[in-house]
Amino acid sequence: MTRTIDRLAVSPSVVLVLLCSFFLFLSGCATQQVTGPKRVGQDVYVDIDAPDVMVEPYVPIDDGMPLTKAELAAFNSTGELDTNLSQDEKQLVELFFKSYVHNYRGTVERFLKRSEVYMPFVEQVFRERKLPVELSCLAYVESGFNPNAVSRAGATGMWQFMPFTGKKYGLSQDRWMDERRDPYKATHAAADYLTKLYEYFDNDWHLAIAAYNAGEGKIGRALAGTDSKTFFEICRKNEMLDNKAQLKEETQQYLPRFLAFTKILRNLETLGFTRPDPQKAPQLATVTIPAGVDLRRFARDIKLDWEQFKGLNPAYLRSISPPGSKSEARIPEARVMVATEWLAQKDIAVYAGWRDYRVKRGDSMGKIAQRTGASTALLRQANGRTSNSLRVGEDILVPGSTRAARSTMKILDLEDAPAIARAKDGKPLGGYSGTHAIEPGDTLYALALAWDSSVDDICLLNDLEPSARLRVGQKLYIPSGKNIGALAAKPVERTPEARPAVSLASSVRGGKGTYVAVQKGDTLSSLARAHGVSVEDICNANGITPKTSLAVGRELHILPGAARTQAVSVKSAAETAKPVQTAQAKPKVQAHASAAGAAKVAVVQSGDTLYSLARAHGTSVAAIAKRNGIDPSAKLKLGQVIQLP
Incomplete structure (x- = not known):
């Protein structure tokens, strides 16, 4: 059987498989990408995410349409790399040429548009290295000039370096940066690699280009195994090799695809394509970024949005620069002065001294925070999280020491909430005066009032979030110390029957007003009526507007004043007020009097009885019944106001 395709001695089955993978070029060796151009400067875009993967395999069979006179002239043109074919x-090259020009013009146009950002730099490097400038077409074949392209095999970046080869040519890769994605460093690495391949194959660019795809070892063994001299001769004799040594279809089509693209690039206007505009390449400068810098903060302060910064610096894998080393970033030349001033500041290395930690079974954000001296809020911020959820085996950023955590919190103006050092069992090594077991009715806000502390201090000491739900029986550490608040030295205790009482007037803490925890059904109007103030007073004291929605559990500050201390009738207060715990040393239920000296009252809550109220307030059932004109055996209703003797 004659094994030819237009006299090229390759079996039909091999040719069919060879051509089936033809449009791998469109995917950068099957690169996986998403959508949309990213703006990196005024009128400058890096289309880092355009989809290039073909949904169906494509066989570039001759469409039967002859080349036009212009197309034929373009195809017959020759350069340094496609002579003597x-x-x-x-x-065979014509088969790919026709497919690009006739069937996939849109894809070619997109690749050309994307390349105008990088092509001037690539051509400059190749000229300086005395390499054929047409080698720049390899970036079209490899990735469509996409610095974020990743193949199924793990090849990454505009030049599609595999991990080992990338490191061999100076492209570092870790959890913080992947310099294979840096289009500028990777271009220098590609020039180094191509120079080495050219020398290795005795100045044969066809073999060097094929080896860029398959590796020099693969091509070298194929040459020896087939006793060939050229790339196309290897393809004709490929079946002489055993299955493992044979060139893959991808490699067999690689050089023809490349040569077809060089002919197109050489004749863009003749073929009706738009030539990349070199003026669209951004004028960039390189700045040195210290270890552990918050890159989002840096970009914001030099007036770049995050997408712009990422488009210019795709090598950064996180929004924090590597904590253990300096790195380089590229920014528009117009931003150099402000960037230099920013980088000269002290305390910009927010996350210096932090490290990666791999989540293990049994870990939680809280436990990790305890061990590292951080807070869960700080860990979430450093890792770009909105929740505390973790996955076993994932890597997160944590402080390398308590000192690193404290340094970060200081830089972030969190020095009033220092990290808490803890023993292995999670117990704070200082900064607490005792413990308290949560009972029904307790909230963080009520406890903060009772302990003359703040919700933030309690949360920091106990590694909680302000929105955390407390469990009955849960043990909390009571804050103490200079930076956390002076508290009673012994743990808070209360009787099981104790319930928060309603304050009908200002419960002033340190002369600074009342702190009220918002409960279900509260509105600004109802709170204003209950405390004898206006809605405007509450808004001004808390930095909110009358339209602000109140979240259950939120603490609002009610400032004192003449208009705010008017007596409130028992009836109106009972209809609108919500339970508030007073700033005593213990969150024990207290009876409160109105500003006018009216009777002390309590609002009945779930589980309350006359007996439990009597015990809680040091009186008797008979006395409470008499005071309220009810039977001692009467059942109390939820929300009922009980006057206390």
Whole structure:
């Protein structure tokens, strides 16, 4: 059987498989990408995410349409890399040429548009290295000039370096940066690699280009195994090799695809394509970024949005620069002065001294925070999280020491909420005066009032979030110390029957007003009526507007004043007021009097009885019944106001 395709001696089955993978070029060796151009400067875009993967495999069969006069002239043009092709070889290249020009013009146009950001730099590097400038077409074939392209095999970046080869040519890769994605450093690495391949194969660019795809070892063994001299001769003799040594279809089509693209790039206007505008390449400068810098903060302060910064610096894998080393970033030349001033500041290395930690079974954000001296809020911020959820095996950023955590919190103006050092069992090594077991009715806000502390201090000491739900029986550490608040030295205790009482007037803490925890049904109007103030007073004291929605559990500050201390009738207060715990040393239920000296009252809550109220307030059932004109055996209703003797 004659094994030819227009006299090229390759079996039909091999040719079919060879051509089936033809449009891997459109995917950068099957690169996986998403959508949309990213703006990196005024009128400058890096289309880092455009989808290039073909949904169906494509066989570039001759469409039967002859080349037009202009197309034929373009195809017959030659450069440094496509001279001396035999007629057989030219016909195979023509198959790819026609497919690009006739069937996939939109994809070619997109690749050309994307390349205008990088092509001037690539051509400059190749000229300086005395390499054929047309080698720049390899970036079209490899990735469509996409610095974020990733193949199924793990090849990454505009030049599609595999991990080992990338490191061999100076492209570092870790959990913080992947310099294979840096289009500028990777271009220098590609020039180094191509120079080495050219020398290795005795100045044969066809073999060097094929080896860029398959590796020099693979091509070298194929040459020896087939006793060939050229790339196309290897393809004709490929079946002489055993299955493992044979060139893959991807490699067999690689050089023809590349040569077809060089002919197109050489004749863009003739073929009706738009030539990349070199003026669209951004004028960039390189700045040195210290270890542990918050890159989002840096970008914001030099007037770049995050997408712009990422488009210019795709090598950064996180929004924090590597904590253990300096790195380089590229920014528009117009931003150099402000960037230099920003980088000269002290305390910009927010996350210096932090490290990666791999989540293990049994870990939680709280436990990790305890061990590292951080807070869960700080860990979430450093890792770009909105929740505390973790996955076993994932890597998160944590302080390398308590000192690093404290340094970060200081830089972030969190020095009033220092990290808490803890023993292995999670117990704070200082900064607490005792413990308290949560009972029904307790809230963080009520406890903060009772302990003359703040919700933030309690949360920091106990590694909680302000929105955390407390469990009955849960043990909390009571804050103490200079920075956390002076508290009673012994743990808070209360009787099981104790319930928060309603304050009908200002419960002033340190002369600074009342702190009220918002409960279900509260509105600004109802709170204003209950405390004898106006809605405007509450808004001004808390930095909110009358339209602000109140979240259950939120603490509002009610400032004192003449208009705010008017007596409130028992009836109106009972209809609108909500339970508030007073700033005593213990969150024990207290009876409160109105500003006018009216009777002390309590609002009945779930589980309350006359007996439990009597015990809680040091009186008797008979006395409470008599005071309220009810039977001692009467059942109390939820929300009922009981006057206390």
